[in-house]
Amino acid sequence: MTPAYYLVLAAILFTIGAVGVLVRRNAIVVFMCVELMLNAVNLTLITFARTTGTVDGQIMALFVMVVAAAEVVVGLAIIMSIYRTRRSASVDDANLLKY
């Protein structure tokens, strides 16, 4: 039950999420990677709540979940609107704006 393991796990999850955002092409998968990053943060917060002996971390994790849910609503709305026009959710196809 060493808290350090959880922190390392969270760091690995966060990194997987960050790399996923950079390399994946489908907007929905990119978005899921962002959610993975947020959940890695939640795990970090909960672990630190235990190591520091305060409950703040647990409460902050709840805040993060609420905000993430709001972000999903807005994000999926935007991805849907672009998908309905282009019939594609690939981040490479959205290339009208450049240079």
Next chain:
Amino acid sequence: MIEAPDLSFAALAPLLLVLGAACAGVLVEAFVPRHVRHPVQVALALVGTVGALVATLLLAGEEDQVTAGGALAVDGAALFLQATIAGLGALSILLFAERGLDPARSAFVTSAAVPAGSPRDRELMVDTRVQTEVYPLAGFAIGGMMLFVAANDLLVMFVALEVLSLPLYLISGMARRRRLLSQEAAFKYFLLGAFASAFFLYGLALVYGATGSVRLSDIREAGVDGGGGVLLVLGLGLLIVGLLFKASVAPFHTWTPDVYQGAPTPVTAFMAACTKVAAFGAILRLLYVAFGTAEWTWRPLVYAVAIVSMVVGAVLGLTQTDLKRMLAYSSVAHAGFLLTGVLGLGAGGEGSGLAATMIYLLVYGLTTVGVFAVLTLVRDGDGEASHLSQWAGLAARSPLTAAVMALFLLALAGIPLTAGFTGKFAVFRAAIEQGAWPLVVVALLASAVAAFFYLRVIVLMYFSEPVADGPTVGVPGVPTTVVLAITATATVALGVLPGAVLDLAGQAARFVG
């Protein structure tokens, strides 16, 4: 037994007004009949923002205080920046409300859910029905920005960051014309914005782990004797990345040109001006209240980022052929100048860096709203004519529009007797006082390069032959005229007689906690 936190409603009045008006706006959407909705929404949004502006000015004489259980710091800097955001927000709402320029009577799409280019979309294109959801959305964004600059707690700062970002993602995708570009802008802004806020959040978690608290004053105490160590420094780095993204500082600026170009021009004006103010307010508070005692950890980083931002903004701005994109790179360069001001503040809060940065934010915000307001006037068949070549010989066609545009461009370049000079002079002086003269040398060189692309537009307007089937210059309605009058007057007034505002910013330049 949980104690209720102390709440000073007077100190929260500006926030409550803006957010209250936005909530009322949602109800108006539901209950007020369609044909009267637009005037009601505009009036409500203006009452909220102008009311907040007045409330912050009334609060200006009060004692600094920390309220809402320690979550909000209502101090001089917070009030000055809140007043700036509320004022610029009110001007942007006026630009949103303009109905005289577009033949279809609004810059916003009638129904954002209809796929672009579909038969239904073409039907709605000529419909003069107007979409009013942008006003409550903008209200929430303004409320989030005002909360952002007063946050005394990293968690509140994060929530405020999201409250300001989420509506912005939506309204940047709501252009009536060139909808694909607009949707793509929203899409990119959203994905990159969510990515950046995840970094901010991980930084928050690490700082919490290092210090056991996310209150800025607690973090400061933990950092005094080098406590916290590597976790604290890592956390700070991630927090700064999240904030620099919002402030569109290079190398975190990649979204800026795309979003500025794709979003409806009134929305571009709004986010260029207000988001910059909010993001720099939060950067200043984070660096000086929470990490003021651990300056060595962030000063070199901010120094380097400031140089990169000024150089990238100025050099890439040269190569642009679209005015909105050019102004986006100009905003990246200006973010670098603003960081010069951020570095002009000493560890103990001495030096004039804070006042200088606040002045710069005010003048930059006013000029930016003005310059984008002019952009909405010059139009061709498919919306705004933002390509540089279309502006050739504009002075012959509409001398007044060209003159106002020239004034704003000169102010952005920082020519004396315009507001831009006042701002630049203040931040450079503050930086030199703190011994950052190499940075100021780079900043002056970058200003010279940037001046070239502003002046190129002026030369083009005045000394080129008009193109044959050039754009038309629309006659602005009352809202845009008011915005242009206010911003142009302020740009001249702050350049010629900056004394009063400089004094005001000097008095307001203090952080509590």
